[in-house]
Amino acid sequence: MGMETPETIVNTLWFNNSVHFGLRVMNEHYNLKWGDVTLKKDVNGLAYLELNERQTKTRTGDNVKDIRDINPKMYENKNNKERDPLAIYKRYAELRPADFCQREDPFYIAPNTMPISATNPKWFRKQVVGINKLGSIMKK
Numbered sequence: 001m002g003m004e005t006p007e008t009i010v011n012t013l014w015f016n017n018s019v020h021f022g023l024r025v026m027n028e029h030y031n032l033k034w035g036d037v038t039l040k041k042d043v044n045g046l047a048y049l050e051l052n053e054r055q056t057k058t059r060t061g062d063n064v065k066d067i068r069d070i071n072p073k074m075y076e077n078k079n080n081k082e083r084d085p086l087a088i089y090k091r092y093a094e095l096r097p098a099d100f101c102q103r104e105d106p107f108y109i110a111p112n113t114m115p116i117s118a119t120n121p122k123w124f125r126k127q128v129v130g131i132n133k134l135g136s137i138m139k140k
Helices: 006-021 026-030 085-095 131-136
Strands: 037-041 047-051 073-075 109-111 124-128
Touching: 006 026, 006 047, 006 073, 006 085, 006 109, 026 131, 037 085, 047 085, 073 085
Parallel strands: none
Antiparallel strands: 037 047, 047 073, 109 124
16 A cells, blocks of 8 residues: 555555445445545645445435435545545546546546556556456455
8 A cells, every 4th residue: 555656556545445435345446436536625624535425235326315414534644644545545636647537537547557667657547447456455
């Protein structure tokens, strides 16, 4: 986990989304879109990420009362930047292809398989991470 490589960024994002947003099954991770997570600030100026939840395995939309009263939030960690989920999210946002940051684009995109260099500075490519790959992250 961390911000050193494209793979560690995806792994860390997956972990943070599981812990803070309560995403459990792989379909929830796989169906997550870039626009489902928004960067906001609270009344005290503390930054956080908020999940705008879509239908899930347990919340199918059949029962209109079966929604969370409050959207899940993930707050910044000012005391430990290495473990700050917002710093990792912001770094990921910087490294994503600029034309692949639309609301309906997939949240998890594939790391570039070519070595990162001055001639190839792209960390990520415009391809969704497969559901099996997302499912294998927990094992790592």
